[in-house]
Amino acid sequence: MANKKVHTSALLEKAGIPPPESISSSVVNEIQQFRKVQPTSKELVDGILNGNVTALSRAITLIESTNATHVEKANEVINACLPYANKSVRIGITGVPGVGKSTFIEAFGKYLTGLGKKVAVLAVDPSSTISHGSILGDKTRMEELVKDKNAYIRPSASGETLGGVARKTRETITLCEAAGFDTIIIETVGVGQSETAVHSMVDFFLLLKISGAGDELQGIKRGIMEMADAIVINKADGDNIKKANLAKTEFNRALHLFPAKKSGWIPTVSTCSAITKEGIEEVWKTILKFLEVTKENNYFFEKRKVQNLFWMMETINEQLKLNFYNDPEIQKLLDSTKKAVTTDEISPFAAAQLLLKKHFKK
Amino acid sequence: MANKKVHTSALLEKAGIPPPESISSSVVNEIQQFRKVQPTSKELVDGILNGNVTALSRAITLIESTNATHVEKANEVINACLPYANKSVRIGITGVPGVGKSTFIEAFGKYLTGLGKKVAVLAVDPSSTISHGSILGDKTRMEELVKDKNAYIRPSASGETLGGVARKTRETITLCEAAGFDTIIIETVGVGQSETAVHSMVDFFLLLKISGAGDELQGIKRGIMEMADAIVINKADGDNIKKANLAKTEFNRALHLFPAKKSGWIPTVSTCSAITKEGIEEVWKTILKFLEVTKENNYFFEKRKVQNLFWMMETINEQLKLNFYNDPEIQKLLDSTKKAVTTDEISPFAAAQLLLKKHFKK
Incomplete structure (x- = not known):
């Protein structure tokens, strides 16, 4: 669609004046831009390292996405940016x-x-x-x-x-x-x-x-x-x-x-x-x-290391919890279990074990 | 062994004076006591509800044990005690x-x-x-x-x-x-x-x-x-x-x-x-x-409910983390990954995802 290709319908006996384009070139252009909306990670990294704010914003949008492909791409970009x-x-x-x-x-x-x-x-x-x-x-x-x-x-x-x-x-x-x-x-x-x-x-x-x-x-x-x-x-x-x-x-x-x-x-x-x-x-x-x-006194550098480890562990912990609480088995049981815990029908620990068993049984 | 059973060897033609016991009854008693060292959960609960400090101490020892049978028994005791x-x-x-x-x-x-x-x-x-x-x-x-x-x-x-x-x-x-x-x-x-x-x-x-x-x-x-x-x-x-x-x-x-x-x-x-x-x-x-x-103002009661839920979630969270960090795959990779994170070779988030993939692959 992008090339201004001459229409060559089999119904045309010979080449004549091509009919007017059915799609305006400006619309074509917009569609092309839309398709290009996701630059490659390399393009993003190059842009970021050149101080291109549009590339930066696009990469941040990837970070904010929950789409698995975006997450992967975001990680690629982040890792490539790390040394800088x-x-x-x-x-x-x-x-x-x-x-x-x-x-x-x-x-x-x-x-x-x-x-x-x-x-x-x-x-x-x-x-x-x-x-x-x-x-x-x-x-x-x-x-x-x-x-x-x-x-x-x-x-x-x-x-x-x-x-x-x-x-x-x-x-x-x-x-x-x-x-x-x-x-x-x-x-x-x-x-x-x-x-x-x-x-x-x-x-x-x-x-x-x-x-x-x-x-x-x-x-x-x-x-x-x-x-x-x-x-x-x-x-x-x-x-x-x-x-x-x-x-x-x-x-x-x-x-x-x-x-x-x-x-x-x-x-x-x-x-x-x-x-x-x-x-x-x-x-x-x-x-x-x-x-x-x-x-x-080196505190500055040590703190950054500790912070990095903290964020690694936090991310792991966050994901483990998400996995647990998004488990359909757990979602089915959670409300009633919470209720039983607040009304002292079951101890918080026994309740936890009950849910954990359900989660890990699979 | 406990019964003072008369020895009836086929070599004895008729009943005579039984030979002296080879095990002293006091030792037998001790062994019996040793075997009885773990009272049933019902015995423990009854003891606790009667204010028996020995039963209380034994039940607490069960709580402190890491043995799976003890953990289960401890939960039985705790749940039975909850209403009181x-x-x-x-x-x-x-x-x-x-x-x-x-x-x-x-x-x-x-x-x-x-x-x-x-x-x-x-x-x-x-x-x-x-x-x-x-x-x-x-x-x-x-x-x-x-x-x-x-x-x-x-x-x-x-x-x-x-x-x-x-x-x-x-x-x-x-x-x-x-x-x-x-x-x-x-x-x-x-x-x-x-x-x-x-x-x-x-x-x-x-x-x-x-x-x-x-x-x-x-x-x-x-x-x-x-x-x-x-x-x-x-x-x-x-x-x-x-x-x-x-x-x-x-x-x-x-x-x-x-x-x-x-x-x-x-x-x-x-x-x-x-x-x-x-x-x-x-x-x-x-x-x-x-x-x-x-x-x-009801804060006292609400706080206890919130605390119960907190301990349920904490226990779950603790167990999820234990499971993760005790995974042999993770133990193999953890040190090198931590090192890569502190030296900025990999972002904390990419490192977390790498480990999480290993953990959940199985």
Whole structure:
């Protein structure tokens, strides 16, 4: 169909004026493009290594697919990109809704591209399955960064489990790094265990806070403060400056209650304003200092190894559980077994063994 | 052999004086006892429901066994005990070595038996596999409680994984409750994730601390403070009283940094001395108040249901992982795959898929 072939019906006695084409060439072209929509893995890898953002986006779409062929192809691409990855700093940023994560990331990202950095902004948001990408989904919240050719913004993958969403983001990091992004920012919200997942894929973990009336220090998810390498109190501008400084003192005191970190790093507390840009540079200097300390004592490299093993085990564990809970035998029994367990008709352990027997019998 | 049977050899023409028995009846008796060492599950259940501590201990030993027959029998016993369990308060106690957990539990336990309570003290100590029961192993540290007929002390089960150790302790709770123990104390140390495991099997979680010089507030494991329903500063006696009160103020301030608990309970901070017994009664009053609040708002009952489901899922997950990692195919490949993952030759996800394929191929 692609070639403008002359119609040679047996009914034509001799060559004459060919009849008009029944298909417009523009439609043909579109169909060709559609068929070409899946480039080979080599094409994708070449594109990524050349910093081609379209290739990067297409490869990420493969990662996010559940189609078995796509999964295989995604793995090929990731493995081919691996030798070119890892040369970045990975920064996790968390904070409850309202602390101004988007404005902070926009200001911070613009500051970094201003320094000549290439910045990728990703997200882990397990709730995005329902909200269709609540974090970063609305890219217009980062108006300037989204137009910056040295920045790449990708909304959260969606998926049924946090493990799945997080795994996809972790894989996306590798591709972004291979595409030349040297600063990876992973945003997450205080939902479920998403911070723990993000903490397991970044080098530096930043907790964004705001000062406010009375309950400004509330709303810290369990364990988050202890994960933080830095607490940054945002919106320290105008009338808020004094309150932000008070909050800074209070957090500093609180951090002393926690044990020393294995990294040898003492978490910092600072204030900043995404509007006046005050304190943004300080955040970056803190991160540079952190890299210096943890590369010097080797913690940085050891942590990345441990994180890699963690993700291998997590993926295995996730898949084992999926296999189990997707087993039709188990699906048939699960609800009634759960009910029996909550009403103390059967012990949780006997119930587990009962289900396991069913699963492994086959 | 047991019957004193007259020897009737064909060589004897007539009955005469029987030769002396070749086996002493006392040895026969011992052998019989040895063979009887495993009572039936019904005997065990009857014993437990009658508050027989020997039957209880034997059943717990079955729980701790890895022998398949024992596991099955243990499940029978647990299920039969279930309808009589759950009528207790389960208290988790944690604290770093040196805070005086044993002396506190002894003082607290004696106070409770003095009120007519029946107290079981268990432990979750995954390190006990190596140290052969470092917690509670040396029962002499609780000299008085161990002699108290209303107290039952059982050292930590051992096992290769925390999951296994914790599961066994959780099962032991059921048996202790069925045996009439109305107050279950679970001790743990700040090792690995053991607090999280204990937190998942108790109603009330108590963090024991001491005041001291400078670093007295250090050594809090990540996330522990946020799990605590009460922080008790021990060794508040003699010269320590002032320091303990200061620590109390500081912890109170720190607790305000954490979000409100789902239980509707506001964690308390108090001081106590296991030596002067000052503050011991207050701990119990706090627990009673906690029970009142959380039974009133139904949190107590809902939490137990959630905990049951948690243990069912945990047991399943643990077993799925054991099956996977004990697979000879996986054992052959695991080390080299891990190495490839840490040296970035293969992505953690591709490595996981490679291993999973091997495992499920069979």
